[in-house]
Amino acid sequence: MIHFGLRTLKDNGTELVFTYGDPDFYCRTGFAPVSEAVIKAPLPLSHSEGWLGQSLVSKEIEPIAGKPHCVEAMNKPDIW
Template sequence: MKLSLFDESQFYEVIDLFKRVFSASESEEDGQVIADFVSNLITTTKPEDLIGCVAEDNGGVIGCIFFSRLTVPSGQEAFILSPVAVLTNVQGTGIGQKLIRYGLDHLKSLGVHLAFTYGDPSYYCKTGFEPISENIVKAPCSLSQPMGWLAQALNGSEIHTMVGETACVEALNDPSLW
């Protein structure tokens, strides 16, 4: 398996990956919603505000994640992880966690201070994310599952309370995704 940064030549393969994975785990409709979201994320987000990471095996993409810029009140460099997809037949083999660690290492190399995500704490805590209260850092949109708001300081320090709003990239600024 090879881990690398997303390249635009992988656009259609990555969109198909997200559609297939979310159609299998949720529904065909959800698969299309996520595929449309990923397409929008890639095409409308400035390159400096988006970092994608892919896992390839046997010449094909088997996993993909995206980090997009999150503006926080402290002014620290921050990104949010969303979405994550690994081919259904290789889920549970550690590919997703390897991709996330690869992406977090890349963010650290760029001097990014904070990483956030919104999802299953039992999964994301394996890669260093910890639940964070919106009293510490407010999410950009209303959370349907507040226990899924997670963060980590990439330099190992404590995340201090920030007063004010956060802002995500336009493609992620859709309340239905939260």
């Protein structure tokens, strides 16, 4: 399901994807730990090792200025 979603995002022009979760799980699907020096998380992280990302167009994620936002359903500090 994750691979299908990533393929769909790529086919629709998405270049970068980020998630917050278990690195042991998400690293098996191409995600890798991302430092907040590269891109800030939308909310404070309770487990910094869970901030993960992947480029759908290149091998390295370049630093990104600004602060991202997340979908409304996940925009709850208590789950971050």
